[in-house]
Amino acid sequence: xxxxxxxxxxxxxxxxxxxxxxxxxxxxxxxxxxxxxxxxxxxxxxxxxxxxxxxxxxxxxxxxxxxxxxxxxxxxxxxxxxxxxxxxxxxxxxxxxxxxxxxxxxxxxxxxxxxxxxxxxxxxxxxxxxxxxxxxxxxxxxxxxxxxxxxxxxxxxxxxxxxxxxxxxxxxxxxxxxxxxxxxxxxxxxxxxxxxxxxxxxxxxxxxxxxxxxxxxxxxxxxxxxxxxxxxxxxxxxxxxxxxxxxxxxxxxxxxxxxxxxxxxxxxxxxxxxxxxxxxxxxxxxxxxxxxxxxxxxxxxxxxxxxxxxxxxxxxxxxxxxxxxxxxxxxxxxxxxxxxxxxxxxxxxxxxxxxxxxxxxxxxxxxxxxxxxxxxxxxxxxxxxxxxxxxxxxxxxxxxxxxxxxxxxxxxxxxxxxxxxxxxxxxxxxxxxxxxxxxxxxxxxxxxxxxxxxxxxxxxxxxxxxxxxxxxxxxxxxxxxxxxxxxxxxxxxxxxxxxxxxxxxxxxxxxxxxxxxxxxxxxxxxxxxxxxxxxxxxxxxxxxxxxxxxxxxxxxxxxxxxxxxxxxxxxxxxxxxxxxxxxxxxxxxxxxxxxxxxxxxxxxxxxxxxxxxxxxxxxxxxxxxxxxxxxxxxxxxxxxxxxxxxxxxxxxxxxxxxxxxxxxxxxxxxxxxxxxxxxxxxxxxxxxxxxxxxxxxxxxxxxxxxxxxxxxxxxxxxxxxxxxxxxxxxxxxxxxxxxxxxxxxxxxxxxxxxxxxxxxxxxxxxxxxxxxxxxxxxxxxxxxxxxxxxxxxxxxxxxxxxxxxxxxxxxxxxxxxxxxxxxxxxxxxxxxxxxxxxxxxxxxxxxxxxxxxxxxxxxxxxxxxxxxx
Numbered sequence: 001x002x003x004x005x006x007x008x009x010x011x012x013x014x015x016x017x018x019x020x021x022x023x024x025x026x027x028x029x030x031x032x033x034x035x036x037x038x039x040x041x042x043x044x045x046x047x048x049x050x051x052x053x054x055x056x057x058x059x060x061x062x063x064x065x066x067x068x069x070x071x072x073x074x075x076x077x078x079x080x081x082x083x084x085x086x087x088x089x090x091x092x093x094x095x096x097x098x099x100x101x102x103x104x105x106x107x108x109x110x111x112x113x114x115x116x117x118x119x120x121x122x123x124x125x126x127x128x129x130x131x132x133x134x135x136x137x138x139x140x141x142x143x144x145x146x147x148x149x150x151x152x153x154x155x156x157x158x159x160x161x162x163x164x165x166x167x168x169x170x171x172x173x174x175x176x177x178x179x180x181x182x183x184x185x186x187x188x189x190x191x192x193x194x195x196x197x198x199x200x201x202x203x204x205x206x207x208x209x210x211x212x213x214x215x216x217x218x219x220x221x222x223x224x225x226x227x228x229x230x231x232x233x234x235x236x237x238x239x240x241x242x243x244x245x246x247x248x249x250x251x252x253x254x255x256x257x258x259x260x261x262x263x264x265x266x267x268x269x270x271x272x273x274x275x276x277x278x279x280x281x282x283x284x285x286x287x288x289x290x291x292x293x294x295x296x297x298x299x300x301x302x303x304x305x306x307x308x309x310x311x312x313x314x315x316x317x318x319x320x321x322x323x324x325x326x327x328x329x330x331x332x333x334x335x336x337x338x339x340x341x342x343x344x345x346x347x348x349x350x351x352x353x354x355x356x357x358x359x360x361x362x363x364x365x366x367x368x369x370x371x372x373x374x375x376x377x378x379x380x381x382x383x384x385x386x387x388x389x390x391x392x393x394x395x396x397x398x399x400x401x402x403x404x405x406x407x408x409x410x411x412x413x414x415x416x417x418x419x420x421x422x423x424x425x426x427x428x429x430x431x432x433x434x435x436x437x438x439x440x441x442x443x444x445x446x447x448x449x450x451x452x453x454x455x456x457x458x459x460x461x462x463x464x465x466x467x468x469x470x471x472x473x474x475x476x477x478x479x480x481x482x483x484x485x486x487x488x489x490x491x492x493x494x495x496x497x498x499x500x501x502x503x504x505x506x507x508x509x510x511x512x513x514x515x516x517x518x519x520x521x522x523x524x525x526x527x528x529x530x531x532x533x534x535x536x537x538x539x540x541x542x543x544x545x546x547x548x549x550x551x552x553x554x555x556x557x558x559x560x561x562x563x564x565x566x567x568x569x570x571x572x573x574x575x576x577x578x579x580x581x582x583x584x585x586x587x588x589x590x591x592x593x594x595x596x597x598x599x600x601x602x603x604x605x606x607x608x609x610x611x612x613x614x615x616x617x618x619x620x621x622x623x624x625x626x627x628x629x630x631x632x633x634x635x636x637x638x639x640x641x642x643x644x645x646x647x648x649x650x651x652x653x654x655x656x657x658x659x660x661x662x663x664x665x666x667x668x669x670x671x672x673x674x675x676x677x678x679x680x681x682x683x684x685x686x687x688x689x690x691x692x693x694x695x696x697x698x699x700x701x702x703x704x705x706x707x708x709x710x711x712x713x714x715x716x717x718x719x720x721x722x723x724x725x726x727x728x729x730x731x732x733x734x735x736x737x738x739x740x741x742x743x744x745x746x747x748x749x750x751x752x753x754x755x756x757x758x759x760x761x762x763x764x765x766x767x768x769x770x771x772x773x774x775x776x777x778x779x780x781x782x783x784x785x786x787x788x789x790x791x792x793x794x795x796x797x798x799x800x801x802x803x804x805x806x807x808x809x810x811x812x813x814x815x816x817x818x819x820x821x822x823x824x825x826x827x828x829x830x831x832x833x834x835x836x837x838x839x840x841x842x843x844x845x846x847x848x849x850x851x852x853x854x855x856x857x858x859x860x861x862x863x864x865x866x867x868x869x
Contacts, residue, residue, distance in 0.1 A: 015040055095230075095270070102231045105193040117198040117217070119191055125184050128164035129154055133188075137180045141171035145180055192221045192228050196235050203240050208250055215256040222263045229268045238264060238274045246283035251294060258287060258297035262304055272305050272313065280305065281319050281326075288329040288345075296341050299333060303344045312351055321352055321359055331366040357386040364390060367400060369407050376412040381423075384416060388426035391433060398437060405440035414449040417456075421463065428453075428469035435476035441485045448489035450477065458502045464513055471519035478523050482530020496531055500524065500538040508547050514556045521551075521562035528569055536573045545570050549581045553589060561602035564593055568605040571612035578609070579617040587623050594632045599640040604647050607633060611650035621654055625663070630655055630670055637675050642684045649679070649690035656697040661705070664698055664738065673698070673734050673743045680748035688752060689759040695745050696767030698738035703774050705737040706730035727771060727779050740771065746787050753792035758801060765793070765807040772814040781818040790815060790825055797832035802846060805836065809849045816856045826857050833857070 018039075040056070060079055067075040127134045127147040136148040144164045146154070151163070151174060160169055195217045202214035218237065221228040232238070241264075244257045261280070265271040284305070287298035306316050320326050330352075333345035353360045353371035360383075364372040372390065375383045391409070404410075413434075416427035431449065434440045444450065456462045456470040477485045486494045506512055506520050528535035539545065548570070551563035571578055582590050593606040610629070613620060624630075636648045655667050672694075679691040706728040725732035725739060732739040740746060745767075752764045768789060772780035784790050793815075796808040812829070816822040836850035 098227075098230045099234050101189075102193070102234050105189050106197070109190055109193050109197065117191075117194045119187065119194065121184075121187060124180065125187060134180070134184060137177040137184065138174040139177045139180075141169060141173065142167050145177050148174065148176075188225070192225065192231065195221050196228065196231055196237070200235055200237055200240070203237065203244075208253060211244075211253050212256060215260045218260050219263050226267070229264050229271055232264055233271050233274055238271065239278050242275060242278040242280045242283060245280070245287060251291060254287065254290070255294045255297045258284070258294065258301050262297070262301040265301075266304055269308060269313075272308075272316070275305060276316055276319060281316065282323055285320070285323050285326045285329055289332055292336075292338060295333065295336070296338055299341045299344045299348075303348060306348060306351070317351060320348075321356070327352065327359065327362045328366045331363060331368040334368060355383075357383055360387065361390045361394075365394060367403075369400075369404055369409070373404070373407045373409050373412075376409055384412070385423065385426060388413065388416060388423075388430045391430040392426060396433070401434055401437045402439055405434055405437060405443050410434060410440060410443045410449070411447040414444065414447040414452065417449070417452055421466070424456075424466055425469065428456075428466065428473060432469060432472045432476060435473060438481070441477055441481065444473075444477070445485045445487050445491075446489060449473075450486055450494065451488050453477075454494070454499060457506075464516065468513060468515040468519070471516050471523065475519035475522040475526070478526035478530070480526075482526055484530075486527075496527065496534055497538050500527060500535060500544075501542055503527075504539075504542050504544050504547050507551065514559060517551075517554075517559055518556075518562060521548075521559065521566060525562070525566050525569060528566070532573070539570055540574060545574055545577060549578065552586065561593070561600075561605070564602055564609070565605040568609045568612065571609050575613050579613050579620045583620060583623065587620075587627065591624070591627045591629060591632075594629060594636075597635075597639070599636050599644045603636060604640070604644045607636060607644070607651045608647045610654060611647060615654050615657065621663075625655070625666065630667055634670055634672055634675060637672075637679075642687065645679065645683060646686045646690065649687055649694065652694055653690075653697070656694050658697050658700045661701050664701065668698065668735055668738055673738070673745075677743055677745045677748055680745065680752065685755075685757050685760060689757075689763045692749060692752060692760060692763035692767050695740060695743070695749070696763065696770055699740040699767060699770040700773070702732065702737045702739050702770070703728055703776060706732050706739075707737075727776060727783055729779070740767070741783070746783070746789075750787050750789045750792065753789065753796070756799060758804065761796060761800065761804055762807060765796070765804065765811060768793075769807070769811050769814075772811060777814040778818045781815040781821040784811075784815060785821055785824070790821070791828070794825065794829055794832060797836060797850075806846055806849065809836075809846070809853055813849065813853045813856065816853060822857050829857060830854065 063079055067079060121133050124145065125133045127137075127150055128144065129146055129150040132147070134145065134147045137145045138148045138151060139145050140151070140162060142162045142165060144162050146163060154163055155172060160172075161167060162169060199214040199217040202210035202217075205211075218232060222232070238261070241257050241261055245254060245261070248254045248257065261275060265275055281302075284298050284302050287294050288302070289295060290298070302320075306313055306320070327349065330345045330349050333341050334349075336342055349363055349368065350371065353363055357375075360371045360375060363369075372387050376387045379387070391404070391413075396404070410431065413427045413431050416423045417431070418424075419427070431444060435444065453470045453473045456466050457474065459467075462470075483493070483496060486496065486499070488494065503520050503524050507517060507524075512520075528539070545567065548563050548566050551559055552567070554560050554563065567578060590606065590609075593602050596603060610624065610633075615621070630652075633648050633651055636644055637652075640648060652667065652672070656664050656672075658664070676691040676695050679687050680695075683691060706725065708730050709722050709724055722731055724730055725737075725741065727741055728737065728739065731737075732742055734743040740749075749764045749767055752760045755761075768784065771783060781790075784793075790812075793808045793811055796804050800808065816825070816829070833850050833854040837847050837854055839847050
């Protein structure tokens with residue numbers, strides 16, 4: 001009890017100190033009075049209601065009278081000022097009394113025959129020291145009235161005379177001149193009344209310039225005496241100004257109206273209610289995004305309108321929430337340039353979102369996620385579920401998904417994923433959505449989400465819906481990043497072998513839902529692409545290819561296409577068994593993947609599978625030809641992407657084997673040659689290399705297919721001889737003999753040598769080598785010379801790899817069998833050949849071949865020859 005009494009006395013002392021400080025600083029505003037009254041009421045334990053407050057004020061008045069009776073002047077003056085201050089508080093004001101007083105003043109003004117807005121003061125109102133109208137007049141022993149503070153300073157300075165008459169003062173006692181003060185106050189109130197009524201007239205005039213004067217008058221009278229806020233309201237000016245906020249097209253007037261309303265309602269609960277009743281909330285909200293000046297004034301007014309002393313006006317907050325654009329406009333202010341407006345907007349938003357899931361969702365829908373994330377982290381379960389549901393049901397742009405991750409939405413969702421079924425479902429669905437941003441993958445991993453997800457996927461007790469959600473998350477974690485984020489909370493890599501094995505096991509289950517199989521297949525594909533060696537071993541150990549092959553006949557098209565992509569990947573390392581599976585009455589189904597005019601991923605995967613399966617599977621190749629696969633592949637070569645073209649070119653090797661001229665003829669007759677030449681000019685590096693190799697395959701059979709020219713008729717009537725191929729010496733064309741020259745491929749191949757790309761250079765050299773094979777070396781050498789190829793081939797000896805140099809030497813060895821060619825390039829060829837021939841210890845075969853070419857050149861240089869043309 002002693003402690004309680006001590007704390008109570010301390011609280012009372014603090015109140016007295018605040019009152020004393022407020023009076024010293026001349027605080028007379030209603031807001032200060034309201035706050036002090038609330039604090040006093042809490043301390044003495046009474047409610048802040050007019051009846052109770054008036055009783056407390058009556059008690060203070062009795063104490064003042066007792067102080068006066070005991071001649072305790074200082075306490076009397078202090079209590080008088082306190083009573084005056086607290087009487088300004090809303091709870092202490094008798095509204096009827098105020099209205100009655102205003103009406104009396106209005107009546108007096110109306111009886112005053114003046115058109116001015118100011119009644120000049122009487123001379124007796126003026127302080128002889130300051131020359132200004134007095135506020136707290138006191139009388140000297142001589143009868144002269146002065147301003148209390150002015151005369152106190154006068155006397156403290158050592159002066160002892162009457163400041164008006166100069167008479168020596170015999171008594172320095174200062175007595176409050178209550179009558180004079182009341183007269184001065186009445187004079188002031190008459191002037192306030194004049195100004196308020198004048199402002200009303202100006203506001204009703206419809207003249208913009210007069211509107212400005214009216215706002216200035218109102219702000220002036222409020223500044224001089226906050227009690228005028230009541231009189232302004234009684235005069236009906238709030239109902240006039242509020243509509244102007246919405247209707248005025250003058251930006252400066254709109255801003256002035258907002259500023260004036262702020263002054264009218266500041267610390268005044270009843271006036272705040274009047275503004276709300278006049279439709280102020282809707283009009284103020286619209287002004288929040290009407291330019292910096294208006295916006296700043298509007299947010300300041302709105303902030304004040306929502307305050308109720310040290311608390312919030314809940315009814316006004318509710319009304320603000322009901323305004324459809326309020327939250328959106330407030331969130332917009334958060335991204336403005338004015339710091340004060342931004343802070344006020346955030347405070348208001350935080351209040352609106354306090355324990356209101358709908359408001360939180362509305363703010364998040366506008367791009368402000370702080371309360372949503374706060375409730376995800378610290379809110380009750382009901383609220384956390386609502387926030388997770390909002391994340392699931394709302395569409396976000398990529399930038400906002402990133403902001404949610406950065407703001408901290410992911411760790412609480414990971415935690416929720418360990419809760420009950422509904423909590424798991426919502427949290428996992430939200431996580432799956434947030435994983436569309438790569439940065440969020442790292443956050444999920446750091447929060448320990450990956451082991452949890454994998455545990456749910458492989459749990460025998462997990463419901464299908466949870467397994468499906470977790471499979472989707474695993475798919476998104478591995479998409480484009482492979483195994484990078486398959487780690488625990490400490491960043492330690494998870495064991496991939498068991499993950500691949502268990503994913504394969506899910507595919508084997510006949511009752512697996514498509515919603516599970518699809519993401520599992522995608523995850524496997526992503527993991528296998530990222531970790532090929534481990535995946536290859538695990539797939540082989542689990543007989544994975546045989547598990548996936550049946551899915552090519554799944555009724556779901558997406559599953560069929562995903563299975564095809566996975567089998568294509570497996571076929572690059574483990575092709576065994578795939579051909580037999582396809583030949584077992586399933587080839588038509590497989591060819592179905594190739595059909596279509598879009599060149600889809602599934603078509604590319606099917607073409608890739610054809611490329612990867614062993615070419616020794618002759619039965620498979622023949623069956624594919626019968627099913628018209630070649631025309632389909634050539635169409636893909638026409639319309640496909642760069643990747644598709646590379647894959648199709650790889651598949652065409654199966655059908656251009658030099659040992660099967662009949663099959664080559666089929667490919668050429670279907671129009672392959674022009675397509676290959678076109679790719680030499682504009683394809684990717686890989687595509688160019690493969691096209692060059694395919695042209696080399698075709699060109700290798702040209703000399704066998706070339707027919708000798710046949711003369712017909714007697715010698716005098718013979719037709720002119722048919723033109724013969726300058727290379728093959730017979731009748732050639734692109735279609736019948738696959739002639740590289742007739743297909744106009746030689747210039748394109750020569751150009752590839754200038755690109756200095758290892759892959760294209762090697763295949764180009766192999767293709768050019770077909771021009772000097774089988775006794776064609778002389779004619780072929782001249783053609784290569786005319787095409788400018790020999791200089792480029794010699795250049796390979798300087799910059800190429802060992803394999804390229806060997807391929808170049810094979811051609812040069814045949815080319816330099818032509819004496820004219822040997823003589824022409826003798827000087828240019830000797831330097832690189834001598835250099836290579838002296839490197840036998842480093843690469844014996846390369847050195848020996850270079851030495852042979854050099855010897856060929858030396859042999860011809862010792863004898864004369866015809867010049868090369």
